[in-house]
Amino acid sequence: MYKPKPQQLPEHLKEGASIMKIIRLLLIGFFLCIICMTSVSYAKKITIVTSTADLAALAEEIGKDKVKVMSIAKPTEDPHFVDAKPSFMVKLNRADLFIESGLELEIGWLPTLVIGARNNKILPGKPGYLLASSGIRAIEVPAPEMSDRLMGDIHPLGNPHYMLDPLNGKIVAGRICDRLCQIDPENCDCYKSNLYEFTQKLNRKLSEWQSMLSPFLDTKIITYHKTWGYFAERFQLNIIGELEPKPGIPPSPSHLKNLIWRMNNEEVKLIIISSFREQRSPEFVAAKTGAKVLALPIMPGGQKETMDYIDMFDHIVNQIVSALKTKTT
Amino acid sequence: MRWLLYLLPIYIFIVQNFVPSVYSEDTSSTGYHNTQPVTTVKGTKETREISMSKGEFTQIMDQLQGMKSLIETMKQDYDIRLNEMQEKIVSLEKEKELLAVKVHQQTSALQEEKTPKAVSIEKETLDEVTKQFAELEDQVKDIETNYGSQLEEMQVKIASTQSTASLTKDTRSPTAPLTLWSSGKNYMNISFDGLFSVGASTDDDVDSLFGGGHDPNQRGFTLQQLETTFEGSVDPYFQGQANILFQIDNEGESFLEVEEAFLTTMSLPLNLQVKAGTFFTEFGRLNETHPHTWDFVDMPLVNNRFLGTDGLRNPGARLSWLAPTENYTELFIAIQDSQGETAHSFRSEEDMFGREAVETDVHNVRDMLYTPRIKTAFELTDEQTLLLGSSASFGPNSTGSDNDTIVYGTDIFWKWKPVNAEAGFPFITWQTEVMGRRFEAGEDEESGLSRDVFHNWGAYSQVNWGFKKRWVAGLRADYVDGLEEVFVEEHEEEHEEEEEEGHHHGGEGSGFERLRLSPNITFYPTEFSKIRLQYNYDNILGDDRTEHSVFVQFEFLLGSHGAHKF
Numbered sequence: 001m002y003k004p005k006p007q008q009l010p011e012h013l014k015e016g017a018s019i020m021k022i023i024r025l026l027l028i029g030f031f032l033c034i035i036c037m038t039s040v041s042y043a044k045k046i047t048i049v050t051s052t053a054d055l056a057a058l059a060e061e062i063g064k065d066k067v068k069v070m071s072i073a074k075p076t077e078d079p080h081f082v083d084a085k086p087s088f089m090v091k092l093n094r095a096d097l098f099i100e101s102g103l104e105l106e107i108g109w110l111p112t113l114v115i116g117a118r119n120n121k122i123l124p125g126k127p128g129y130l131l132a133s134s135g136i137r138a139i140e141v142p143a144p145e146m147s148d149r150l151m152g153d154i155h156p157l158g159n160p161h162y163m164l165d166p167l168n169g170k171i172v173a174g175r176i177c178d179r180l181c182q183i184d185p186e187n188c189d190c191y192k193s194n195l196y197e198f199t200q201k202l203n204r205k206l207s208e209w210q211s212m213l214s215p216f217l218d219t220k221i222i223t224y225h226k227t228w229g230y231f232a233e234r235f236q237l238n239i240i241g242e243l244e245p246k247p248g249i250p251p252s253p254s255h256l257k258n259l260i261w262r263m264n265n266e267e268v269k270l271i272i273i274s275s276f277r278e279q280r281s282p283e284f285v286a287a288k289t290g291a292k293v294l295a296l297p298i299m300p301g302g303q304k305e306t307m308d309y310i311d312m313f314d315h316i317v318n319q320i321v322s323a324l325k326t327k328t329t
Numbered sequence: 330m331r332w333l334l335y336l337l338p339i340y341i342f343i344v345q346n347f348v349p350s351v352y353s354e355d356t357s358s359t360g361y362h363n364t365q366p367v368t369t370v371k372g373t374k375e376t377r378e379i380s381m382s383k384g385e386f387t388q389i390m391d392q393l394q395g396m397k398s399l400i401e402t403m404k405q406d407y408d409i410r411l412n413e414m415q416e417k418i419v420s421l422e423k424e425k426e427l428l429a430v431k432v433h434q435q436t437s438a439l440q441e442e443k444t445p446k447a448v449s450i451e452k453e454t455l456d457e458v459t460k461q462f463a464e465l466e467d468q469v470k471d472i473e474t475n476y477g478s479q480l481e482e483m484q485v486k487i488a489s490t491q492s493t494a495s496l497t498k499d500t501r502s503p504t505a506p507l508t509l510w511s512s513g514k515n516y517m518n519i520s521f522d523g524l525f526s527v528g529a530s531t532d533d534d535v536d537s538l539f540g541g542g543h544d545p546n547q548r549g550f551t552l553q554q555l556e557t558t559f560e561g562s563v564d565p566y567f568q569g570q571a572n573i574l575f576q577i578d579n580e581g582e583s584f585l586e587v588e589e590a591f592l593t594t595m596s597l598p599l600n601l602q603v604k605a606g607t608f609f610t611e612f613g614r615l616n617e618t619h620p621h622t623w624d625f626v627d628m629p630l631v632n633n634r635f636l637g638t639d640g641l642r643n644p645g646a647r648l649s650w651l652a653p654t655e656n657y658t659e660l661f662i663a664i665q666d667s668q669g670e671t672a673h674s675f676r677s678e679e680d681m682f683g684r685e686a687v688e689t690d691v692h693n694v695r696d697m698l699y700t701p702r703i704k705t706a707f708e709l710t711d712e713q714t715l716l717l718g719s720s721a722s723f724g725p726n727s728t729g730s731d732n733d734t735i736v737y738g739t740d741i742f743w744k745w746k747p748v749n750a751e752a753g754f755p756f757i758t759w760q761t762e763v764m765g766r767r768f769e770a771g772e773d774e775e776s777g778l779s780r781d782v783f784h785n786w787g788a789y790s791q792v793n794w795g796f797k798k799r800w801v802a803g804l805r806a807d808y809v810d811g812l813e814e815v816f817v818e819e820h821e822e823e824h825e826e827e828e829e830e831g832h833h834h835g836g837e838g839s840g841f842e843r844l845r846l847s848p849n850i851t852f853y854p855t856e857f858s859k860i861r862l863q864y865n866y867d868n869i870l871g872d873d874r875t876e877h878s879v880f881v882q883f884e885f886l887l888g889s890h891g892a893h894k895f
Contacts, residue, residue, distance in 0.1 A: 074711070074748050081753035083746060084895045085714050086657035086706040093600065093651055108856070111892040115568055118651060120596040123565070135408040153855060167415055171408045207419060248752075248855060250798060276749045278798065302748075 046184050049088075049095040049122075051106045052079050054163040055132055057300035057309045058173045059099060061198045063180060066187045072113070073106075075302035078276050080153075080248075084109045092117035095128070096183055099176065102133030103160035127182045132172045136162045139229050152246025164298060165230035166206050169309055170199055205310055209317045210235065216324045220266055222259065222291070224273035224282065227298055231316070240266060243273070243281055251281040263289040270323055274298045292323050421468065517561040520888030524553040524621045528880030530865075536579055538867065538876060541628030542638035543620040545880055546579040553882070554620055556588070558891065567592045572619065588619070589642065600651040607644040610700050611661050612720040613740045613762045616640050618894075624760075624793050624801075624851075626863045626882045630809045630843055631787030635736050635766050637673025641722065643698065657706040667691075667698035667724040674734045674766055675724040682783055682813070684728040684773040698724035716742040716895070729771020729780075738764035744895075754798040761790040785810055799854065805847045811871040812840030841871025857886040 046067045050056040056071035063069065070091055073082045079101070092098060092113055100106060114122070121128035138158025147156045162168045177195040181188040213235045221232070224243045232239045241262060245255040262268075268291060271282050275295045282293045296316050297306050306312040526545045532538045536546040545551040555575040563569040571590040577583050591606030609617040615629065616636055632640065645665025652658040668676035668689075675698055678686050691697065702720040709715055721737040739762070746756040765786040772780045787809035795801045849863035860883050867876040 076749040078751050078753070081750070083714070083744070083753075084893055085708070086659070086704070086716065086895060087708050087714075089651065090655070090657045107889075107892065109892055112894050113892075115593060115595070116602075116651075118595070118597065118600055118602045120598075123595060125565070137409045137412065149855075149857065167412050170415075171412065174408075210419060276751050278751055 046096045046180065047094055048097045048099065049091050050099040050101075051110060052101050052163075053299040053301045054169075054309065054312075055099045055101060055172065055176075057312075058169060059097075059176055061309065062173055062176045062191050062194050064190075064194055066184070066190060067180070071301075072110075073299075075297070075299035076276060078274075079105055079299070080108065082106070082109045084112050086116070088113050089116040092122065093119050095119060095122050097128050097130065097179060098122035099130045099132055101160060101163075102131045103138060103157045103162070104155050105160035127179060130175060130179050132175065133157075133160070133162065135171050135175060136168050138162065139233060140226065152244070153248030155247075159226060159229045161227045161298065162230050164228060165234045166202055166209070166309075166313055167234065168230065170202055173198055201310060205313065209313060212317055212321050213237075216321070219270070219324060220268045221270045221272055222263060222268055222285070223271070224277045227274055228272055235317075237320075240268060243271070243285065256281060256285055260285055260288045263291060270294065270320070272296060272320070275303075292326070294319055294323050296320075421465065517559055518889040518891075520558045520886060520891065522554070522556040522558070522619075522621050522884065522886050524556070524882070524884045526551050526553055526626055526880050526882040528878060530876060530878035532867075532876040532878070535878070538878070539627050540630070540633040540638055541620075542640075543576070544627040545878075551579075552577045556619065556621065558888075560891070562595075563592060566594060566596050568595055569593075586639075588639075600653065602649045602651070603646060604649070605646040608642060608647070610636075610641040610643070610663055610665060610698075610722065611647065611702050612636065612641055612700055612722055612736070613718065613738050613764070614716075614742055614760060615762065621884055621886075624791060624803050625805055625847055625849060626861060626880045627847075627865070629762070629789035629805070630807045630845060631762065631764050631789055634787060634809050634840075635674055635764050635785075637671060637677070639671050641673070641700075641736075642671045643667070643669060645698070647700075656708070657704075659704050661700070661702040661704070663698075663700040663702075665698045665700070667696060668727075672698060672724070674726065674736050674768065675722075676727045678727070681726065681728055682768065682770040682781070683776055683778055684770050685775065686727040687729060687771075689725060689727055689730060696725050698722060711748055713743065713745050714895070716740075718742075726768065726770075728769070728773070732769040732771045732780075734769065735767045736764060737766075738762055752798055754795045754800075756793075756795040758793045759791070760793075761788065763788040783813065785812065799852060801851045801853070803847075803849045803851065805845075805849075807843070807845035807847070809843050811842030841869050844868045844870055859884045 045065075046063065048056070048059045048063065048067050048069045050059060050069065050071045052073045053071040053075035056069045059067065059069045072088050072091070073079050095117075098114075098119075100110065119128075120126070123129060124131070139162075140155075141158040142151070142154050142156060147154065163172070173195055177191045180191045184191075217236050218238050220238045220240045221228075222241050222243065223239055226242060226244075226247055228237075228239060231237070241259055243251045243256070243259065245252055263285070268289065271286055271291050271293045273279070273282050273293065273295050275297050277295070279293065279295065285291065286293045296319060297303055297312060300306050300309050300312040303315075305315045524543070527550045528545055529548050530538060533548070535548055539545055543553045545553070553576075557573045557575075558570070559573075560570040561568070569592045572588040574586040574588045575583065576586060587607065589606070589608045591604050591608040594601075594603045597603065611617050613632075615623070615632055617640075620628075628638075628640075643665040645663055647661060647663035649659055649661045652660065666672070670677050670679070673679070674681075676689055680686055689696075700720060700722045702718060704716065704718040707715045707717075718740045719738070720740075721735060723733065723735050726732050726734040741759075741761050743759045744756060745758075746753070750756065763786070765784065768783045768785070770778070770781050770783060772778065787807075789805060789807045791803060791805035793801055793803040845868065846866040847863055849861055851859055851861040853859045861881065863880050863882065865876075865878040865880075867878065869876065
């Protein structure tokens with residue numbers, strides 16, 4: 001049996017040889033890694049990453065089993081303040097389509113993720129990047145002289161909560177379908193029929209919702225944040241004020257005092273807040289005015305009753321109708 | 330150089346698989362509406378080359394751009410109109426329904442009342458109502474047809490523009506080096522951040538008690554920093570950022586500092602990313618961040634002593650790789666210059682361990698500063714995230730020609746935030762960094778010191794609790810071990826000398842062993858401002874004394890708010 005003698009090589013050469021070995025191993029590993037990555041990347045579902053859960057719900061409607069959808073912000077979370085967790089970089093890194101809500105909703109957390117994701121496909125200008133707000137008529141766009149942080153945390157491009165108008169949801173669904181067709185032409189017909197199905201259902205539901213809410217035309221309500229503008233416009237509710245004195249500024253005693261006075265004067269019987277908001281100040285105001293507080297979801301998912309986009313509106317409309325009914329009778 | 334051979338297959342592989350794909354991506358994904366361009370060209374497929382001047386070409390490109398935006402606006406317009414139309418239809422339908430109900434009620438009332446009484450509603454009204462109803466129906470139909478034809482028109486228009494656009498596009502030679510969307514986002518975000526503090530300490534030499542370059546430097550007011558940040562997309566390939574700092578030292582002297590200026594690549598293949606320019610080394614968690622994002626008024630002692638008053642930063646380049654694993658893992662390797670006051674434990678001009686700094690040059694690549702780092706994240710639950718990292722910096726130091734320093738460290742960050750947090754509150758974070766330094770001190774004949782190796786370590790650990798919207802309470806514990814006793818005194822003397830000369834001294838003054846506890850509370854009126862109260866219990870174990878300091882810090886931010894890192 002042959003045994004290699006340890007003194008065969010001079011010291012420095014031996015060291016070199018072991019380094020060579022390590023380098024060789026590393027390179028082979030690296031090489032294999034790349035091969036694995038590229039071979040896996042074929043023959044898989046279209047991966048869609050969205051910034052918020054409402055967009056994810058729509059993408060799910062259009063893509064159904066052809067896509068894998070993931071939302072960065074949780075449905076229960078305040079969409080203005082989301083943690084830019086590194087794991088989202090990994091998700092964005094593998095996305096084929098990235099849908100952003102826009103109108104500066106995600107400005108505080110998204111940019112670092114997109115830079116870190118190093119995914120060429122989802123950069124603005126590519127088919128894999130969809131700005132959902134393009135094609136939407138933004139409301140509450142502040143006048144230039146009001147575009148000042150003196151007015152609180154305003155959105156200079158307009159109110160970003162446009163998905164609370166079902167018709168805007170329809171527009172966005174159409175755009176998602178367009179993009180999916182562009183990225184994955186093979187399944188285009190499938191996406192189109194899904195879109196058709198979805199819009200048909202939404203149309204039906206919309207008139208249902210509108211007739212449900214029609215007895216309460218122009219009912220005066222109060223909201224917490226300027227979240228419900230689009231919804232109120234569509235269903236003709238009249239938002240006469242917010243609990244926040246200015247966007248992003250928590251309710252102050254003097255503002256609440258004013259608001260209570262106004263609510264009593266104008267007989268406002270409903271306060272609508274997003275479900276993640278604190279309930280103390282709304283309950284306080286409600287106690288002083290006899291109004292009812294409704295904590296409603298603004299994103300599909302998170303709750304059993306609101307798993308998809310249409311369910312969410314069903315839930316919202318039902319809740320509002322029953323709240324208004326009990327208050328008016 | 331045999332190992333180079335092993336690189337060859339990889340190189341070939343990269344060239345074959347990725348380079349063409351990068352190019353093809355650029356050319357194929359230029360337009361938004363390019364779903365059916367191929368069919369339109371196929372009929373007139375010609376292989377002849379079209380030569381044209383660059384001017385002509387750019388003109389065509391511009392036209393194409395214009396067309397693209399036209400299509401986009403048309404689409405938006407059409408969407409909006411569709412929206413409005415829908416609205417109208419829905420409201421009309423509603424009216425129709427209401428009317429139908431009315432008519433129905435009336436007629437039923439009519440029928441009911443027929444037998445016992447005479448007809449109470451005149452037939453004229455009924456006629457009128459039915460007439461109105463018919464009119465309304467007509468209107469609805471009108472709108473429907475109108476809208477249908479408009480829609481068709483629009484579609485035809487879009488299709489025609491699309492085909493012309495794709496035709497124009499396809500005349501472009503694929504080898505043309507110009508990219509189609511060079512007129513992308515060309516904006517720059519500018520923001521300005523002011524950070525101030527006011528306070529008092531039992532130690533009259535606040536500047537040396539707080540070693541950090543942006544820490545409070547005297548009793549009374551300190552302008553910690555005025556930072557101007559510029560950032561934006563350079564072009565489709567690079568993202569640029571620059572942080573220019575103004576500061577006033579305790580002598581009242583203003584000075585300007587380029588803290589960072591670097592570009593980051595946006596489209597390298599293989600999950601790679603390069604950062605180049607002058608930047609904070611990605612060492613641990615705190616070093617790469619700017620003072621205004623810190624959770625405490627001052628810099629941790631260990632960062633100060635090992636990485637320098639202004640943090641470790643220098644011109645250089647950094648390559649990072651996002652591993653293709655399920656959880657986040659990123660590898661970094663930075664190569665930077667190893668000299669200057671921003672490379673404190675390396676080739677700085679300060680005397681270290683009693684040895685006078687000697688002039689050292691860069692002879693080969695080994696004389697640069699290398700910083701590898703690995704960072705990985707775990708989503709423990711929906712509400713908890715854990716981040717782990719390890720870093721090390723290798724480089725020569727200035728105590729002789731062949732002496733190296735290694736600063737190594739590990740960091741951990743944990744955050745809890747409930748799924749239904751409002752405005753990011755409440756939350757709890759825990760962050761800890763432990764660092765060690767191995768310092769090879771060279772021989773110094775003048776002071777009669779021989780070659781020696783010194784080991785030091787230090788750590789900080791901090792907890793922050795956002796207990797209520799806009800309110801955060803924090804507690805930090807700091808520890809650094811002492812330098813060898815004989816050098817501590819020298820260190821002190823040097824420091825005093827420098828003070829007399831009026832120099833801004835770098836480095837946390839004395840090399841004593843120290844233990845510090847800092848509770849604080851911060852109020853964020855909005856995310857653009859903050860007010861912080863902090864107390865430091867500073868036990869300078871090596872010198873057997875205890876110092877107390879209290880500070881109020883305030884910050885304001887103008888301009889765009891940079892996105893938060895995690």
